[in-house]
Amino acid sequence: MTDTPPLPDEVPFMRTIKSYVLRAGRTTTGQAKAYETWGPHYLLNYRPEPLDAPAVFGRVAPVILEIGFGMGEATAHIASVRPGDNFLCCEVHEPGVGALLKRIGEQGLTNIRILRHDAVEVLEHMLPEASLDGVHIFFPDPWHKSRHHKRRLIQPPLVAKLATRLKPGGYLHCATDWEPYAQQMLEVLGAEPLLHNTAPSYAPKPDYRPLTKFEKRGLRLGHGVWDLVFQRR
Ligand SMILES: C[S@@+](CC[C@H](N)C(=O)[O-])C[C@H]1O[C@@H](n2cnc3c(N)ncnc32)[C@H](O)[C@@H]1O
Numbered sequence: 391m392t393d394t395p396p397l398p399d400e401v402p403f404m405r406t407i408k409s410y411v412l413r414a415g416r417t418t419t420g421q422a423k424a425y426e427t428w429g430p431h432y433l434l435n436y437r438p439e440p441l442d443a444p445a446v447f448g449r450v451a452p453v454i455l456e457i458g459f460g461m462g463e464a465t466a467h468i469a470s471v472r473p474g475d476n477f478l479c480c481e482v483h484e485p486g487v488g489a490l491l492k493r494i495g496e497q498g499l500t501n502i503r504i505l506r507h508d509a510v511e512v513l514e515h516m517l518p519e520a521s522l523d524g525v526h527i528f529f530p531d532p533w534h535k536s537r538h539h540k541r542r543l544i545q546p547p548l549v550a551k552l553a554t555r556l557k558p559g560g561y562l563h564c565a566t567d568w569e570p571y572a573q574q575m576l577e578v579l580g581a582e583p584l585l586h587n588t589a590p591s592y593a594p595k596p597d598y599r600p601l602t603k604f605e606k607r608g609l610r611l612g613h614g615v616w617d618l619v620f621q622r623r
Contacts, residue, residue, distance in 0.1 A: 408508065409543045410458070410482050410531065421488025428491040436507040438515035446503055447476040452523035455555075456480065457509040457530070457543065462490030464528055467600040469499045475523070477502045480509035510543075513551055520557045528599065532568035544575045546582070553584035556622040561588070563596065564618045567608050572616035585620040593619040 417425075425433075434446055444450045456479040459465040469477050479502055481487055487506045494502055505512055530543045544564060552562060562585065566572050572592065579585055587593075595617045605615060 406510075407540050409510065409541050410508075412482060415483060415485040417485045417488050420492055421485055424492035424495055425488050428495045432491060432494055432502060432504055433487070434503050434505050436505055436512065436516070438511075440518050441478075441516045441521075443476065443478070443521070447501070449476070451476045451501070453478055453521065454524040454526060455509070455513070455517070455522050456526040456528075458482075458527065459486065459490060460529070461486050462493050463602045464600055465490055465502065466493035466497055466499060468526070468598050469502050470497060471598055473501060475501060478505065479503070480505045480507060480512050482506065482508060510548065513548075513555060517555045519554050520560075522555050523557060523560045525552055525556065525560075525562045526599075527562075527564045529566055529604075530564070530571075532566065532571045534568070542571065542574070544571070544578050546578055549578050549582050550584070553582050553622055556584075558622050560622045562618075562620045562622075563599070565595075565599065565615060567605065567613055567615045569614060569616070572618070575616075575618050579618060579620045582620075584622055586623055588619045588621050593617045 443453050452475045454475050454477050456465055456477060459479050459481045460483070462479070465477065465479055479490065481490070481504070484506070487504055490502070490504060493499070527543060531541070533539055533541045556562065562579065564575050564579070566575065576591065580587060595615070596619065599617070601609070609615065
């Protein structure tokens with residue numbers, strides 16, 4: 391008789407702690423079609439070498455990295471209201487990537503490129519120091535249980551790395567609907583010497599970030615949302 395396999399966070403030989411678990415999710419026919427039609431134009435391959443942003447976007451423009459765009463609702467909106475910026479968007483969830491490709495096709499967006507890969511590795515191996523004008527991390531997985539807090543993205547080592555990848559004056563915008571995580575964000579970002587807070591504490595929601603369906607529902611139920619906008623010195 392064999393033992394029950396260990397849960398992912400208990401696997402003893404895991405190389406690094408990941409901020410995500412690859413969920414089984416169904417890719418719809420529309421998403422699969424979007425992969426086929428738009429994937430060759432907008433999907434980038436992960437390669438552990440510096441990204442040539444002007445070459446992949448076909449122009450020189452400010453580059454904003456988004457970590458974990460989910461189904462891409464906010465991403466597509468922001469790309470449409472900020473046509474002068476290039477958005478480099480990372481997500482590991484296949485249906486989400488398909489969903490964003492579908493939005494790109496439907497809305498004719500040309501300023502998004504997608505990397506279906508762990509953003510932590512992208513940051514480490516593809517993005518040189520001072521290469522980013524901004525970073526968006528919206529509603530990162532809150533990992534509610536304390537034994538899972540180590541999986542949260544916003545922790546000192548990652549924030550230190552992010553800060554070095556920002557250009558001086560570049561910004562880091564995070565949002566969460568989980569108050570204890572918002573407090574952790576405020577503490578961790580506030581302690582990073584390369585960053586300063588653009589607001590006295592939490593920031594007003596910048597206009598470019600839309601209220602997504604999920605967020606509207608939360609707000610109707612009386613839940614809070616916290617935005618944080620820090621800038622590299
Ligand atoms: C809770 S969802 C939020 C999605 C979206 N930002 C929104 O506001 O709806 C967090 C997403 O981050 C993705 N994610 C977590 N860690 C990641 C990583 N290291 N690299 C890329 N994506 C990641 C997950 O797959 C998930 O889709």
